[in-house]
Amino acid sequence: MNDGKKGRRRRSSSLLYQEPPESMEHMSDQSALPNLNADWVNAKGAWTIHIVLIIALKILFDIIPGVSQETSWTLTNITYMFGSYLMFHWVQGVPFEFNAGAYDNLNMWEQIDNGDQYTPAKKFLLIVPILLFLLSTHYTHYDFIYFMINFLAVLGVVIPKLPWSHRLRVGFLSGNPDDR
């Protein structure tokens, strides 16, 4: 009756794979209820919490004895990058049962603002890690090792946020698309 496999075949063994557009049924399920999983990024206080969390992380790593300023900044940086990668780019779907699983193939970044690019929320969420990176490289006194760690971490969250990588899946990261 509703064979969801139609049009979701993957080209054989290509490393990059673009998530195909949704079927009518998917789209009607997506718009059945607001997507609470992604809509909160536009809510009041949703931007401030990033700053607050970063400061909290910095304080946390500062009070651990024996941690130098350089390590503390680097830890703050990579913790934030890792957390935001996990939240925005790794986990797919919606944790609530509101849209009959119609978002199961999209990660949170792709759900934000219905997939629109360069929206204020997305601009903010991209600027924060870049600024944090510039800050942490500055305070790690441009040590090469710290710089590389921080730089790779920031690339990890900036690249998946680019419009170019919208709905793009990397083979070895997310597996065969038919699996999902």
Place this chain on the structure above:
Amino acid sequence: MDLHDAQSWLVEFQSQLSLQFQKMPGSAIFLRYVKSSYQNDPIRSAVELFLFLFAIRYLLAPSYSTQKKSYVTLSDEEVDELVDDWTPEPLVAPQTSFEEAENERIPVIVGPTGPKTKLSSGRTVTNLASFNFYNLIGNETLKEKAIQTLRTYGVGPCGPPGFYGTQDVHMKTESDIAAYLGASACIVYAQAFSTISSVIPAFSKRGDIIVADRAVNYAIRKGIQISRSTVRWYDHNNLEDMQRVLERVVKEQAKKPLTRRFIVTEGLFENVGDMADIPKIIELKLRYKFRLILDETWSFGVLGRTGRGITEHQNVDAAEVDMIIGSLAGPLCAGGGFCAGSQEIVEHQRISAAAYTFSAALPAMLATTASEVLHMLETNSDMLTQVKENIKTMWTQLDPRSDWVHCTSSVENPIMILVLKAEVISGKKLTVSDQEQLLQDVVDESLVNGVLITRLKSMPRAINVTAKDIGWELQPALKVCITSGLSKREIEKAGITIRHAITKVVNKRK
């Protein structure tokens, strides 16, 4: 000289610029930052600068939508033109001549229904068109009990079960059904039809797999459709085909993340009347690790020594079936439906089954009636034997004796589905609508002779679904519902009337 002028102007401009820059708040910090960040490492600085410039570019870019536009932009004139041209289609399609003729002659019952029913024409006819198998409609004890409940509880609970709608009688009915079936828990729904179409989507979601019989009824089809699951159909009651489908699903899913998998079938099929082979299905579901959703709407209260349904009839432990869905409306003459299963399965439905959470609870008197009928079935197995006798009597009149029709129902099913024999259809070259017309003539002819029967009226297939998609076509049929309210002689007489009506109508057709 010009060059010199320009040079001095440039120097002037530069000093002005640096002055302005130093006047700017924060410029000292910026300068310090740039100086300290350079650190004799141009490549790293370039990387940082690039990242910074990229951020600026990202900030300034205008937003755009990635959604594909699925509509055409029209000018106002074009819109007006289209609106002018538009003539609305009728909300309901005009009746076909067949429907018109059928509706004109539709019998109207006056007063209460029962084995003998008075029609608006003033005649009293034998009623073989109600699911009144045990003649509980005319049962005085049940009526008394219902009136008593009505006086205590009022008509409806006026609220969904999770919101002040649950009354003690509902909980009692639930435990009664569970105890009767031998399941560990049970949940009572307010409508029989929406029970299965709500149980399936409560458990099976997008990406999950349902393996279903091709001949399942409309409510199950709706449930499967709402659940958005992937469906694999197997041929009606063909367990070899089922095994093939299960094997294929297991093979396809071998390397994929685990999904929920269900087998959906009916105990007694609404559209065909035959019986599923539950022990074999349970063996397969255990072997291939599926869950079984069994719709016992037409077999609960009918099959088995004490009416416990197909599990009792085929000597299966009801706990082996993951979900048993049944109706309290048909043979039990009450109302509503239920789903019996393990504690977890039932509790899950209390918050996630749409028909349970979003519908007012079952009226209290229907709940007590259901409990009472179950008690009667358990203690008085004569009720069932009487129906079984009557079914046998009707079979001897119709199936082997009639040259034109045969019964696809199983011999235990009080709903006899009579279809035209294949040789009759091919001999007379009857299309589906021809068969419908012919059977409607049979219904009319028997009514003239005092026996009220009906045709199998099934809901149409879903939009855009053809018989080829499902791989199964509903065959037009007569529906004869046996009741214990008639004596053996009366059943015999009614059977003869039906047989003669069939013979007369089919013979008339060239």
